[in-house]
Amino acid sequence: MGEAIVITSGKGGVGKTTTSANIGTSLALSGKKVCLVDTDIGLRNLDVLMGLENRIIYDLVDVVEERCKLHQALIKDKRFECLFLLPAAQTKDKSSVQPEQMKKIIMELKQDYDYVIIDCPAGIEQGFKNAVAGADKSIVVTNPEISSVRDADRIIGLLEQEDVEAPKLIVNRVRNHLAKSGDMLDVDEIVSILAIELIGVVVDDENVIKAANKGEPIAMSPNSKASIAYRNIARRILGESVPLSTIEEEKGFFSKIKTLLGMR
Amino acid sequence: MAMAQKLQHNVTIKGTKDGLVLLLDDLCSFEHLVEELNEKLSDDHGQLLNGPLISVIVKTGNRYLTDQQSGLIREIIGQKKNLEIKRFETNVITVAEAEEMKKEAQIMRVSKVVRSGQVLSVQGDLLLIGDVNPGGTVMATGNIFVLGSLKGIAHGGSAGNRKAVIAASVMKPTQLRIAEMINRAPDHYPEHGNEMECAFISDEEDQILIDRISIVHKIRPELNRL
Numbered sequence: 001m002g003e004a005i006v007i008t009s010g011k012g013g014v015g016k017t018t019t020s021a022n023i024g025t026s027l028a029l030s031g032k033k034v035c036l037v038d039t040d041i042g043l044r045n046l047d048v049l050m051g052l053e054n055r056i057i058y059d060l061v062d063v064v065e066e067r068c069k070l071h072q073a074l075i076k077d078k079r080f081e082c083l084f085l086l087p088a089a090q091t092k093d094k095s096s097v098q099p100e101q102m103k104k105i106i107m108e109l110k111q112d113y114d115y116v117i118i119d120c121p122a123g124i125e126q127g128f129k130n131a132v133a134g135a136d137k138s139i140v141v142t143n144p145e146i147s148s149v150r151d152a153d154r155i156i157g158l159l160e161q162e163d164v165e166a167p168k169l170i171v172n173r174v175r176n177h178l179a180k181s182g183d184m185l186d187v188d189e190i191v192s193i194l195a196i197e198l199i200g201v202v203v204d205d206e207n208v209i210k211a212a213n214k215g216e217p218i219a220m221s222p223n224s225k226a227s228i229a230y231r232n233i234a235r236r237i238l239g240e241s242v243p244l245s246t247i248e249e250e251k252g253f254f255s256k257i258k259t260l261l262g263m264r
Numbered sequence: 265m266a267m268a269q270k271l272q273h274n275v276t277i278k279g280t281k282d283g284l285v286l287l288l289d290d291l292c293s294f295e296h297l298v299e300e301l302n303e304k305l306s307d308d309h310g311q312l313l314n315g316p317l318i319s320v321i322v323k324t325g326n327r328y329l330t331d332q333q334s335g336l337i338r339e340i341i342g343q344k345k346n347l348e349i350k351r352f353e354t355n356v357i358t359v360a361e362a363e364e365m366k367k368e369a370q371i372m373r374v375s376k377v378v379r380s381g382q383v384l385s386v387q388g389d390l391l392l393i394g395d396v397n398p399g400g401t402v403m404a405t406g407n408i409f410v411l412g413s414l415k416g417i418a419h420g421g422s423a424g425n426r427k428a429v430i431a432a433s434v435m436k437p438t439q440l441r442i443a444e445m446i447n448r449a450p451d452h453y454p455e456h457g458n459e460m461e462c463a464f465i466s467d468e469e470d471q472i473l474i475d476r477i478s479i480v481h482k483i484r485p486e487l488n489r490l
């Protein structure tokens with residue numbers, strides 16, 4: 001039985017969908033069987049990022065309302081045999097699905113897939129509750145700016161009340177020159193505020209946007225910094241201990257604490 | 265005659281330099297008590313019960329008075345315009361009151377990060393081992409001690425205790441409240457400093473002040489339990 005990971009953030013537009021698409025793609029690259037689930041009903045995006053929009057026949061709400069079987073709604077990726085997408089409905093809203101129904105679907109997917117990656121909508125209401133309902137683990141995405149970190153903190157608090165493992169953190173769209181000049185929160189600061197484990201840092205990279213427009217996740221092109229970062233996150237999810245390298249960031253908060261304690 | 269003799273002993277009035285002490289027998293029935301109290305107060309005892317304002321302490325020994333019963337006694341004593349009840353003194357309290365007292369006196373130890381949108385509220389003192397993030401709130405009817413950064417809101421003495429203090433390893437709150445008093449943060453904190461500080465209501469200035477934690481023993485000696 002596989003595991004379900006929800007990608008969430010609180011604040012909108014910080015890169016949940018981008019992260020979901022790229023973690024899913026990276027895990028598929030490692031040969032894992034992966035199903036992406038878009039729970040952003042009414043504002044679906046994940047299919048566009050994956051370049052699969054034209055293949056949608058049934059969606060999540062069709063499955064919930066039993067207009068089709070779960071496997072009929074799953075779309076196979078263009079690039080990988082082992083990567084699938086369960087798209088969100090575009091014409092409905094978040095209230096057309098209940099957490100219990102979501103839980104059932106995720107449970108069913110976990111039987112067949114190694115990883116079920118759930119793309120959560122922004123906000124803390126019904127959509128969030130649905131997305132989290134079936135998840136075993138969670139990843140919180142934030143940008144290096146105060147309002148985004150504040151919302152991440154709120155979401156971490158809400159996740160504590162759910163039946164999921166302690167969340168891991170991704171800091172997305174980091175611009176090193178800004179952090180160095182003190183014009184932006186640096187990663188250490190963010191980790192010390194949020195006090196959860198850092199699983200990856202992704203730089204701000206215009207190739208991410210270009211890739212998104214082509215419907216080809218950046219993780220497919222091996223040379224960009226963002227791509228390496230996403231692949232490393234996938235490796236950490238797989239349990240490898242990949243150090244948070246200098247490309248991603250200088251020296252992490254946790255390594256600092258350990259030095260103080262004389263552990264390294 | 266024997267009956268009347270006995271009645272004399274259920275209510276004893278003593279004069280002290282601070283006023284009167286009313287000793288109420290704790291073995292007789294409450295009705296007897298009321299009867300005799302009425303009698304004694306309506307008897308003319310000269311200037312003692314008719315002169316200038318005198319404060320009264322009512323001692324009820326091992327008798328537990330319900331709110332209704334103590335109300336009745338207040339009423340009877342209140343008929344004498346120059347008597348003013350300072351307080352009731354009793355040897356007994358209910359289990360519920362005892363538990364309440366215990367809660368007020370205890371230090372609640374909590375280890376967590378109080379995150380944005382979360383409210384941690386306790387009875388008694390709060391010892392938080394962790395941070396209060398911006399948007400998070402901690403409240404205690406007693407004092408608040410934060411072993412971590414206080415960046416959210418802290419409300420000490422939340423049931424009205426103006427003697428409560430709020431201390432933090434890193435004091436950078438968005439707002440501090442003690443009893444009914446509110447203090448907004450400055451719009452900018454300095455880069456350094458704000459370490460090991462303590463907030464309290466200054467009686468002279470009637471506002472919340474923040475100072476080094478080392479001055480606490482001077483302004484709140486009652487914090488000591490040793």
Ligand SMILES: Nc1ncnc2c1ncn2[C@@H]1O[C@H](COP(=O)(O)OP(=O)(O)OP(=O)(O)O)[C@@H](O)[C@H]1O
Nearest residue numbers: 012013014015016017018122173203204205208209
């Ligand atoms: N590392 C990055 N570098 C540059 N651009 C990025 C990066 N990550 C995300 N973006 C861009 O940011 C925008 C928002 O990303 P995305 O749609 O993934 O966010 P989201 O959190 O899913 O948003 P929503 O809350 O609306 O669902 C997109 O245009 C995306 O291409």
Ligand SMILES: [Mg+2]
Nearest residue numbers: 016017040045
């Ligand atoms: Mg999205």
